Amino acid sequence: MNVGLEHYLILSAVLFSIGLYGALAKRNAVVILMCIELMLNAVNITMVAFSRYLVPDVVILTGQVFAIFIMTVAAAEAAVGLAIIIAIYRSRNNVDVEQSDLMKG
Amino acid sequence: MIELAFWVLTLVIIGAAVAVVLLRDIFRAALLLILCFFAVAGIYITLNADFLAAVQVLIYAGAIGILLIFAIMLTRNLKEGSPFSKLNIPALFIALLVLATIVGVVVSTDWTTVTEVPNAVTMPIDESTTGYIAKALFDSNEGFVLPFEIASVLLLAALIGAIVLVRDRS
Numbered sequence: 001m002n003v004g005l006e007h008y009l010i011l012s013a014v015l016f017s018i019g020l021y022g023a024l025a026k027r028n029a030v031v032i033l034m035c036i037e038l039m040l041n042a043v044n045i046t047m048v049a050f051s052r053y054l055v056p057d058v059v060i061l062t063g064q065v066f067a068i069f070i071m072t073v074a075a076a077e078a079a080v081g082l083a084i085i086i087a088i089y090r091s092r093n094n095v096d097v098e099q100s101d102l103m104k105g
Numbered sequence: 106m107i108e109l110a111f112w113v114l115t116l117v118i119i120g121a122a123v124a125v126v127l128l129r130d131i132f133r134a135a136l137l138l139i140l141c142f143f144a145v146a147g148i149y150i151t152l153n154a155d156f157l158a159a160v161q162v163l164i165y166a167g168a169i170g171i172l173l174i175f176a177i178m179l180t181r182n183l184k185e186g187s188p189f190s191k192l193n194i195p196a197l198f199i200a201l202l203v204l205a206t207i208v209g210v211v212v213s214t215d216w217t218t219v220t221e222v223p224n225a226v227t228m229p230i231d232e233s234t235t236g237y238i239a240k241a242l243f244d245s246n247e248g249f250v251l252p253f254e255i256a257s258v259l260l261l262a263a264l265i266g267a268i269v270l271v272r273d274r275s
Contacts, residue, residue, distance in 0.1 A: 006211055013207035016204075017201070018125075020200045022126035025193045034135065041142065060227050067157055071165070072256045076263035079172065083267040086179055086270075
């Protein structure tokens with residue numbers, strides 16, 4: 001069976017949905033951040049798949065450049081997000097998002 | 106050969122991702138997430154993106170993986186693990202809805218209509234991408250020089266922000 005663009009897009013859709021489910025349904029903030037990384041990886045797979053398969057027999061580098069920028073932003077997001085989680089853990093002694101409701105009206 | 110690699114890597118990616126969501130032990134979930142990152146690097150290799158595969162292993166599996174394990178060590182709560190919230194069922198419903206929408210669009214769209222892309226750097230398949238990515242990033246006509254500079258400012262801001270957030274105030 002020939003693997004084409006649709007296979008990669010459906011793989012990325014499944015990975016994105018798993019990440020979305022985890023990000024919405026988990027209570028531990030570190031696990032939520034891990035699920036967001038899964039979603040960003042799914043988007044990167046889509047970018048690279050389009051760069052390879054959108055025009056047959058030629059690779060369009062724009063998709064890969066976008067994937068590099070997404071990785072940069074993901075690294076910055078992970079660093080700041082984990083710093084925020086550690087700051088929350090220091091002041092409240094847990095990282096449960098259901099108990100982090102200081103700004104609830 | 107590419108087909109076999111694709112199916113094996115797909116199985117590893119989906120299995121590891123499901124385990125990341127379902128496992129109660131956060132440390133094992135992080136290790137499986139790193140396995141998932143490695144498998145995604147393999148997917149990049151099947152897509153003729155060798156430079157991105159190397160970057161994926163260095164940044165995701167290396168840097169972000171270590172960062173996550175450090176955060177787990179610093180905030181570990183062994184009793185609680187990683188439980189589901191009370192939004193479990195609605196979240197599953199929303200995720201399945203998103204999945205059905207994307208798969209429906211992907212399957213019903215004809216992707217063969219594009220034959221040329223103007224103003225983009227292109228290359229023949231089965232060549233190393235590194236030189237072409239340098240051209241696509243830094244070319245003065247069709248490059249991404251300004252976004253590249255903005256990305257460096259973003260990384261500096263993230264660095265300073267992370268230091269300020271975890272600094273001891275006393």
